Amino acid sequence: MARAGLTTERLIRAGAELADEVGFEHVTISALARRFGVKVASLYSHLKSSQDLKTGIALLALEELADRVADALAGRAGKDALAAFAAAYRDYAREHPGRYAAARFRLDPETAAASAGVRHAQMTRAILRGYDIAEPDQTHAVRMLGGVFHGYVDLELSGGFSHTPVDPDESWSWIVDSLDTLLRNRTTP
Amino acid sequence: MARAGLTTERLIRAGAELADEVGFEHVTISALARRFGVKVASLYSHLKSSQDLKTGIALLALEELADRVADALAGRAGKDALAAFAAAYRDYAREHPGRYAAARFRLDPETAAASAGVRHAQMTRAILRGYDIAEPDQTHAVRMLGGVFHGYVDLELSGGFSHTPVDPDESWSWIVDSLDTLLRNRTTP
DNA sequence: GTAATTGCCTAATCCTTTTAGGCAAATCGT
DNA sequence: ACGATTTGCCTAAAAGGATTAGGCAATTAC
Numbered sequence: 274m275a276r277a278g279l280t281t282e283r284l285i286r287a288g289a290e291l292a293d294e295v296g297f298e299h300v301t302i303s304a305l306a307r308r309f310g311v312k313v314a315s316l317y318s319h320l321k322s323s324q325d326l327k328t329g330i331a332l333l334a335l336e337e338l339a340d341r342v343a344d345a346l347a348g349r350a351g352k353d354a355l356a357a358f359a360a361a362y363r364d365y366a367r368e369h370p371g372r373y374a375a376a377r378f379r380l381d382p383e384t385a386a387a388s389a390g391v392r393h394a395q396m397t398r399a400i401l402r403g404y405d406i407a408e409p410d411q412t413h414a415v416r417m418l419g420g421v422f423h424g425y426v427d428l429e430l431s432g433g434f435s436h437t438p439v440d441p442d443e444s445w446s447w448i449v450d451s452l453d454t455l456l457r458n459r460t461t462p
Numbered sequence: 463m464a465r466a467g468l469t470t471e472r473l474i475r476a477g478a479e480l481a482d483e484v485g486f487e488h489v490t491i492s493a494l495a496r497r498f499g500v501k502v503a504s505l506y507s508h509l510k511s512s513q514d515l516k517t518g519i520a521l522l523a524l525e526e527l528a529d530r531v532a533d534a535l536a537g538r539a540g541k542d543a544l545a546a547f548a549a550a551y552r553d554y555a556r557e558h559p560g561r562y563a564a565a566r567f568r569l570d571p572e573t574a575a576a577s578a579g580v581r582h583a584q585m586t587r588a589i590l591r592g593y594d595i596a597e598p599d600q601t602h603a604v605r606m607l608g609g610v611f612h613g614y615v616d617l618e619l620s621g622g623f624s625h626t627p628v629d630p631d632e633s634w635s636w637i638v639d640s641l642d643t644l645l646r647n648r649t650t651p
Numbered sequence: 652g653t654a655a656t657t658g659c660c661t662a663a664t665c666c667t668t669t670t671a672g673g674c675a676a677a678t679c680g681t
Numbered sequence: 682a683c684g685a686t687t688t689g690c691c692t693a694a695a696a697g698g699a700t701t702a703g704g705c706a707a708t709t710a711c
Contacts, residue, residue: 276676276689298487303667313668315690323668379620394625412628413636416614419622420637424613425605431568433608436575436583439601447602448609455644465658465707492698502698504659512699 277311281319284309285329292330292371297378300371302326327378332388334372338365339389342396351403352453358400359422359449366426373426404456414456421448466500470508473498474518481519481560486567489560491515516567523561524578527554531585540592541642547589548611548638555615562615593645603645610637 287308292300302323306313320326338361345361346354366373380388397415406414425448428434434441476497481489491512495502509515527550534550535543555562569577586604595603614637617623623630 279689301667302669311689312691314670314692317669318689377616377620409628409632410636412626413633415626416617416623416630416633417610417637417640419617420612420614421606421610422613423609423617424611425609427566427616428605428608428612431566432571434605437601437604439598441605443598444602444605447599448606451606451644451648454647455640458643459640468658490698491700500658501660503661503700503702506700507658 277309277315279309279311279315279319281329284316284319285326285333288326288330289333289369289372289375292375293369294371297327297330297371297374300327300330327375328380328384330372330375331378331380332384334369334376335389335393337369337372338362338376339392339396341365342393346396346399352449354400354403355453355456356449358396359445362422363426363429363445366430370430373430377423401456405460406456410459414459418452421452466498466504468498468500468504468508470518473505473508474515474522477515477519478522478558478561478564481564482558483560486516486519486560486563489516489519516564517569517573519561519564520567520569521573521577523558523565524582526558526561527551527565528578528581528585530554531582535585535588541638543589543592544642544645545638547585548634551611552615552618552634555619559619562619566612590645594649595645599648603648607641610641 284305288300288305291304291308295304302316302320303313305326306316316326320329341364342358342361345357349357380390394415397418398411400418401411401414404414425445429441434444473494477489477494480493480497484493491505491509492502494515495505509518530553531547531550534546538546569579583604586607587600589607590600590603593603614634618630623633
């Protein structure tokens with residue numbers, strides 16, 4: 274009997290693709306097995322559980338997203354960095370809705386601490402370096418940025434904007450613009 | 463054999479409670495049947511499907527949330543209204559995390575159009591009446607507010623803020639403050 | 652009080668998850 | 682190259698959730 278050549282790596286990668294196709298909530302060990310033409314039980318040599326698979330996809334997505342953001346941020350500062358950060362975030366979500374949803378999968382604390390989520394936090398703070406905002410305002414600002422970007426993308430992805438004939442791209446620019454102004458005025462001298 | 467007295471109404475209400483206890487994603491027809499001490503199949507006289515149950519809970523949550531927001535908004539304007547709106551939103555999410563998640567459940571377009579989601583949109587726009595913002599900026603602002611509030615609450619609920627020792631309440635006030643300033647300066651004369 | 656309806660039940664099917672145990676293929680030591 | 686070990690995928694099976702069909706008792710309607 275020929276072997277399929279499964280590895281945890283490949284399974285998680287395929288799981289991520291599956292997530293983009295059918296939605297993260299529909300990613301299932303069974304569907305994955307079907308996709309590889311093997312029996313369900315075979316996957317348990319590579320994955321501890323369904324939870325394990327989801328966690329793997331989440332970590333992959335966080336990694337990818339952090340890489341993109343890092344690229345986008347390289348060599349930029351101030352509003353330029355803010356806009357690039359925002360774009361990286363939103364583009365990733367639109368290109369990979371399933372992975373994006375996965376990135377929001379709740380990880381247990383230890384896993385989260387070892388994940389690329391940490392880099393995300395650092396990079397968000399890095400943006401604020403261009404705005405001279407001291408603590409605790411800086412934390413407030415980090416939370417606000419995280420909130421707007423995630424919230425906007427989430428609403429857009431779930432179709433919340435489809436009932437108003439205003440280009441979401443324009444809203445996005447307007448928001449980035451507004452946030453820039455806001456942060457510049459919140460400077461703590 | 464004594465009857466349990468199930469109705470669609472009661473099932474959905476119990477489903478909402480269950481959601482708050484175990485999380486919306488763990489609400490299941492089986493769990494609900496267990497809670498009422500009846501057999502699973504019995505619920506199918508009142509619910510078309512699992513999807514139907516989730517939709518019902520979502521509609522209930524949207525309704526409740528809209529009612530709360532409407533109450534909060536009554537007689538207020540400007541920053542006062544903004545803060546009340548924000549508080550109603552966040553408080554509901556913290557008191558009823560399962561229902562809040564349900565409110566974000568993706569409904570098919572017709573159902574959504576007939577839901578309290580419409581009132582939410584109207585009320586968000588109502589807040590902006592205190593700020594003299596014309597279209598299309600008004601839509602941009604609506605989207606931004608929806609994004610921040612939802613995004614912040616979502617991040618807070620999923621534990622995203624637990625790694626920084628800054629009171630989320632303070633961040634929240636700071637954000638509301640900032641948004642107020644922002645909207646006042648975005649006035650279209 | 653009989654007839655029609657309705658509510659909950661049993662039974663059965665299908666899908667997903669997960670564990671246990673088996674056999675063949677790949678890999679390793681010599 | 683060859684036997685031994687490890688490893689990968691398999692079959693089997695149990696358990697839980699969703700869903701449908703068909704039955705009988707309790708309620709409601711006349």
